[in-house]
Amino acid sequence: AQSVSQHNHHVILSEAASLELGCNYSYGGTVNLFWYVQYPGQHLQLLLKYFSGDPLVKGIKGFEAEFIKSKFSFNLRKPSVQWSDTAEYFCAVNARIKAAGNKLTFGGGTRVLVKP
Amino acid sequence: DTEVTQTPKHLVMGMTNKKSLKCEQHMGHRAMYWYKQKAKKPPELMFVYSYEKLSINESVPSRFSPECPNSSLLNLHLHALQPEDSALYLCASSQWGEETQYFGPGTRLLVL
Numbered sequence: 211a212q213s214v215s216q217h218n219h220h221v222i223l224s225e226a227a228s229l230e231l232g233c234n235y236s237y238g239g240t241v242n243l244f245w246y247v248q249y250p251g252q253h254l255q256l257l258l259k260y261f262s263g264d265p266l267v268k269g270i271k272g273f274e275a276e277f278i279k280s281k282f283s284f285n286l287r288k289p290s291v292q293w294s295d296t297a298e299y300f301c302a303v304n305a306r307i308k309a310a311g312n313k314l315t316f317g318g319g320t321r322v323l324v325k326p
Numbered sequence: 327d328t329e330v331t332q333t334p335k336h337l338v339m340g341m342t343n344k345k346s347l348k349c350e351q352h353m354g355h356r357a358m359y360w361y362k363q364k365a366k367k368p369p370e371l372m373f374v375y376s377y378e379k380l381s382i383n384e385s386v387p388s389r390f391s392p393e394c395p396n397s398s399l400l401n402l403h404l405h406a407l408q409p410e411d412s413a414l415y416l417c418a419s420s421q422w423g424e425e426t427q428y429f430g431p432g433t434r435l436l437v438l
C-alpha cells in the first residue's frame with residue numbers, strides 16, 4: 211500500500227521568503243505524484259503533478275517540485291512567497307488499480323502562514 | 327472547464343435522518359470519487375466509480391451508500407449517521423486512464 215509523509219505540519223514565514231515543503235512517499239509501483247493546495251474556505255486545487263520525464267516540474271503560481279527517485283521525495287518549492295500563498299498544501303501519490311481506477315493517497319498536509 | 331459541483335454546501339442532520347449529497351461534472355470524466363476530510367486532516371478515499379460502476383470501496387460503513395445514476399452524476403446517500411461522521415465530503419472526477427483528479431468544493435456535514 212502506498213503512503214505519503216509530509217514532514218512539516220506548520221510553516222510560518224514572511225513575504226518574499228523562500229518556501230520548501232518536504233514530501234516522501236512509499237509505493238512499489240510506478241508513481242504519479244501531485245501537490246494540491248487548499249486555500250482557506252476553498253476547494254482543493256491542483257498545483258502541479260509529476261508522471262514521468264523531467265524530474266523538475268513547474269506548476270501554477272510560481273511553484274515547482276523536484277522528483278528524486280532515489281530519495282522517494284517530491285519536495286515543493288517557491289522562491290518568493292506572497293501573503294496569498296497562505297493555505298494548506300497536500301502531497302499525494304496515485305496508485306493505479308487495474309480496471310478499478312485510481313487511488314489517491316494524501317500526506318498529512320502542511321499549513322503555511324505567510325505574514326505580510 | 328474543470329468544474330465539479332457539489333450540493334448542498336452545508337448539511338445538518340440528525341442521527342435518524344436520511345439525506346443525500348450530490349456531485350456533478352460535465353467534463354466527460356468516466357471516473358468519479360468520494361472522499362471524506364475531517365478537520366485538519368487530509369482527504370481519505372471512500373469510493374471510486376468507473377464507468378458508472380462501483381470499483382473501489384474502502385471498507386466504508388453501510389450507512390454511506392453511493393450511487394452513480396449516469397456518467398455526470400454521483401450521489402452519496404446517508405442514513406443513520408453518527409456524530410463522528412461529521413466532516414467535509416469531497417467529490418472528484420478524472421478522465422479514464424488519466425490520473426489527475428479534479429475536486430469539487432465539498433459538502434460540510436454536521437451530524438447531531
